[in-house]
Amino acid sequence: MGMTMSQKILAAHAGLESVRAGQLIMADLDLVLGNDITAPVAINEFAKFGKKTVFDKEKVALVPDHFTPNKDIKAAEQAKAMRTFAREHAITNYFEVGQMGIEHALLPEQGLVGAGDLVIGADSHTCTYGALGAFSTGVGSTDMAAGMASGTAWFKVPSAIRFNLSGAFGPYVSGKDLILHIIGMIGVDGALYASMEFTGKGVANLSIDDRFTVANMAIEAGAKNGIFPVDAVTLAYLDEHYKKEVRIYEADSDAEYDATYEIDLSTIKSTVSFPHLPSNTRTIDEVGEIRIDQVVIGSCTNGRIDDLRQAAQILKGRKVASHVRALIFPATQKIWKQAMAEGLFDIFVDAGCAVSTPTCGPCLGGHMGILAEGERAVSTTNRNFVGRMGHPKSEVYLASPSVAAASAVAGYIADPKNVMEA
């Protein structure tokens, strides 16, 4: 029986000719990631192993992005613990405030992940790098500690679900709408323990930023990873960023999938996830009138340059509704500079938005945009669980940058088309 793309990468890193779903393997890692929430816990565990050094100081990435710039004294202590560890172990890829970005946007941009890599990160959205043809998956802090110490991790080889894409998106529709549509279709545990593999002619019509958004939310369907084939779009991105040699793995033609879904991208509509699950989706024409208090555009899901351009296209020459706070979070310093150079900040600020330094901030209800009781937000982030962005009785509606920007202008959840034509 043939192997899926994910299985091929796992087999290669385990030094095995082939693997099958369900098999337990020990595999070599190309990168181990942690942040200011998960790394301090991992550092405590690491100390218990009695090892003096990390397995490779260039293959550990530490990014203070969640509660930074430090939101309070406790957060400052956590960030300090990670910084101290990074210095002690001469970790090459530690990114201080001022150079940092949200980890899953930052690592690809820094060229630290590429096609064929095997990456674990103590953050559930580590699955983002599947956009580049890597096998990457989120783990906990103890796994991170063991990974930092040994350069290896155990894996249960996943089976896969295939999403065969055709066609191209219509206007104002993007990767976010596709992945929300898929999660709505299969549910928050629809891909539990499995890989989500994207294939078909439609892949070529997805920008690299669309692919990052789609792979990012694989975990929201319970998947172990999401992965895209390596094509001209991937290679153009890697050529610009990645320093190592690209390793291209393709699924065998006789690979078996638990299920295959055919999706024509031209049929995807702007989609919104209602509280309190990402799978609770409605297309924009089914939303009804939902008045909002806040809009958040940013995060590891939708804080990249394409996302900001899409939002700017709608906000240009318009004003944020007077009862709405609109917050924009470019995901990295580089994206921030690019947005500034392209004049996007003028558009945002003239419209009445606040623009922030890169941080996870409101995405996880950390700081910089917490919701009060009864408030509603439209957000380009990836989770709308109870209390995710603040008060347990607040609500988060997940949407694309275009829908979020249109909603900021309208003051209720709005179709970008209607706002542009108004």
Next chain:
Amino acid sequence: MVAEGSVFRYGDNVDTDVIIPARYLNTANHAELAAHCMEDIDSQFVKTVQKGDIIVADRNFGCGSSREHAPIAIKESGVSCVIARSFARIFYRNAINIGLPILECEEAAASIKAGDRVQVDFDSGTITNMTTSQVFQSEPFPPFMQELIAAGGLAAYMAQKEGV
């Protein structure tokens, strides 16, 4: 190894944000985390949980973020075991790695009710509802996982085995 306690009962998709809300993640202190365990969906949990008590839930328990703080908060609360129809995969991994026993058992999750007294035998995978005298069978842990849980988690287990 045998655990016994009263049951706290939850439904589908109990996510890590309700197990331990992100607003409390500015600490890694176990007791502080446990003090807020489940508070957004069950304000009584922290007030009434006793050492040895058991959580029983439906599908996809622990979905969401990779925060190890979630199983830590549960374990530190005194909970001896979580039984669910299914677990989200990162939570599953983390629970094992920190030494919190968890069992997947469709039938047990379907019939056990809040407040029931339940006993779990990890060696055999037997779950006994002492309130109703029903017995359920789940997959027993493979020996290395039992050793790992007995050692108190992956870190202690690896240290015991000497080096990594």
